[in-house]
Amino acid sequence: MKRIAIAARVSTNRQEKEATIESQIAELEFWASENDCVIVERYIDDGWSGEILARPELDRLRDDASKGIWESVVFVDRDRLARKLSLQELVIDELVEKDVEIIFLNEPLADNPEGRIMQQIKGVFAEYERAKIAERMRRGKIHNANEGKLVTGTPPYGYKYFPKTKTTVAKYEIYQPEAEIVRMIFKWVAEEGYSMRQVVKELFKRKIPPAKRISKRWVKSSVERLLNRQDYIGTSYYNKTVSVVPKHPQNVGKYKKIKKSSRRMKPKEDWIAIPVPPIINKELFKQAHLKLQENKIYNRRNKKYDYLLSGKVFCTSGHKRVGDSVNGHYYYRCAERIYKFPLPHKCDAEGVNAQILDGMVWYKLLTLLSKPQVVRPQVERWKEKQSKVVSRSQEEIERLNLALDKLREEEERHVKVYGAGFVTFEKLQDDLQDLKAKKEAIESQIKETGEKAPDDEVNLDRFDDICTDIFYTLKYAHASEKQRYARNLLVSIYVGERRSALVNGHIPLVTQAQNIQDVLIGRHSRFAECRQKHAF
Known part of the structure; x- marks a missing residue:
């Protein structure tokens, strides 16, 4: 078998x-x-x-x-x-x-060249038909929206959607149980000065669930979207955004089910307004937004400490530790309470004094990177790996050249289809223009890959002087510069039991763990004992 x-x-x-x-x-x-x-x-x-x-x-x-x-x-x-x-x-x-x-x-x-060509011609037509169907659907939606008809069946919180029938068009109708909650949220923000976090807390306290289609519980982002929807003042907008490939994708390296998973806002003149029943008046909407803007300004001005390791410190629970202040002292505290809010959190790890942890990690960076005997072996090891990286770059260029050949073959097929009289000259021009754009994109990738191919010629004659320069650059860096260096050099800092910190960076190296005695920098400061095990 x-x-x-x-x-x-x-x-x-x-x-x-x-x-x-x-x-x-x-x-x-x-x-x-x-x-x-x-x-x-x-x-x-x-x-x-x-x-x-x-x-x-x-x-x-x-x-x-x-x-x-x-x-x-x-x-x-x-x-x-x-x-x-x-x-x-x-x-x-x-x-x-x-x-x-x-x-x-x-x-x-097909098992012969003629059969393969015929299958490819059929494939070109099938692709063309799919594009025509998609374009007809897009134009149909634009036409309906311009006539004031709803083109989406997912209503915002506070509305119910009624699809079109033989005698009526599709429409939203106010769903009073949810609409009353919308009014209440806007009043909390506009009249009582609630922050979005306070709104979430109040909704949880009152046991008010969100719509099932949104999520299982209210979170800050869902409240923010609700407060920004102009549907509630009588205008729904279509054609506001376009799907795009994300510039800074999350979870880099993981598979993506959708290539264009981000949304980019279109110019406002492209938006199409569709009238819907209002739930609140425009004055209340405006007051709520002014209050939110005030909150943002207030929060920015009250930032009294620049956390050096912001975004890099993690708790043993797996959550990030974020900067927080208590009685004028600054700590990295487990963010589980934020992610779980308003549900009770499980992590009971204490906060870590930010000034002590920042100072100790920065001191260790300064001393390690200014020692030639520590950094030189890593540079030499890096040089050994460059030949492999160059090889991978060459493989990528070969793959891109293969894709370029495929596009050239596709150009030839389009010309043959035109020569056989199946399509007009205008259609041929459109198809060739699309292929030209794809070819230029691949050629640009080939050029970029070639330029990015690393150069393993590193002059080590002045290596000691370079390390000295690094020492003085780091020593006299301003706060913002220190943050930039820390973001580039550090990967993660895990604060564990007994106030130990495991610091991981970009240059692998093994050093002895160093015990640092308890330090007290203020009467009300917590002790911070830090045993650092480095993997730079």
């Missing part, structure tokens, strides 16, 4: 709920039983867009292709592999080079 792997993908949660994954798997299993094949591995990507290749199960499939676990991989159709033709061809070529047979149930993979 032939050993095969099966692969399936759905791109949305709705598709998951509609059991399209199960239907794909059932179809693949039936085909395997009918063709005397045994399924030895399954690669199932639930809720992953076909516009990206960085999918966990597809990566696993590509890794396993060279291991000889299975002989063939079976998909229901090409779209389950990827949406874009260029991405499909990239993976297909990669698998074919590894002697893997690729089977699409709805359309077998």
Whole structure:
């Protein structure tokens, strides 16, 4: 019996709920039983867009292709592999080079050049049709919004959504139980001066739950969004934002189900106003926003201590420690109480005196980085690794050149489609312009990767002088400069039991743990005993 792997993908949660994954798997299993094949591995990507290749199960499939676990991989159709033709061809070529047979149930993979060209032409048309459908939907929504019709079915807190019928258009109607809470929140802020944190606390105290679609409990961010919604004064806006790839993605290195996971605000002239029933008057909305602005200014002016290690200190509970002051003294306290608020917190770790911890960590940085005998071995080790980094840069350039070749082939296919009379010259120009933009983006990446390739030629003749320069640069740095250096050099500082601190930085090194005696800097200050174990 032939050993095969099966692969399936759905791109949305709705598709998951509609059991399209199960239907794909059932179809693949039936085909395997009918063709005397045994399924030895399954690669199932639930809720992953076909516009990206960085999918966990597809990566696993590509890794396993060279291991000889299975002989063939079976998909229901090409779209389950990827949406874009260029991405499909990239993976297909990669698998074919590894002697893997690729089977699409709805359309077998052509085994001759003419057949491959015809399949690629069909792929171009399928991609074009999807783009046309998406554009029609976008224009339809814009048209409806310009006519004052609602185009989204998810209402803000305080409203209920009623879809269109044969005789009525879609609309929001005020849901009084929630609307009363909206009015109450705005009055707390505008008239009683509540901060958003106080609003959360009051809602929790009164056992007022948020809408189930928002979250299980009120949090500061949901209150902030509520206070900024202009729906409550009678105007809902459509076309305010556009989906974009995040510039500074969180959890770098992890898989992303959606490529464009961030939102960018559009110019205000692009917004489309849609009238909805108001819940509060404009004066109350304005007063609430003026109060929030006052709170921000007040908080900024009351910052009396610049925390050197802000964002780098962690508690043994896994949460960050944030700066906090008590009776004029400054501490790093576990932030679990903030994340859990208004629920009770579990971590009972005491605060760590910020001035003592900042001073000790900075002193250790100063002494370590100014010692040639400590830093030199790390630089030499760094030099040894540069050749590997250069090699990886070259591999990345080769991968980008391969993608560039694919785009050039796609250009040729578009020209052939035009030559066969299937599309107009205007359509050909549009397609070639899109491909040109993609090519320029890849060429820019190739140039950038080449420029970033590290240079391992480091002159160590003046190394002692450089360390001396580092010492004086750090010693006489201003507070803001110290913060910048600390952010760049330090990764994390874990404050554990018995006031011990484990400091991790960017330059690996092992030093002896140093015991530092208790220090008392004020009558009401807490003792801070710090045993530092460094991994710089």
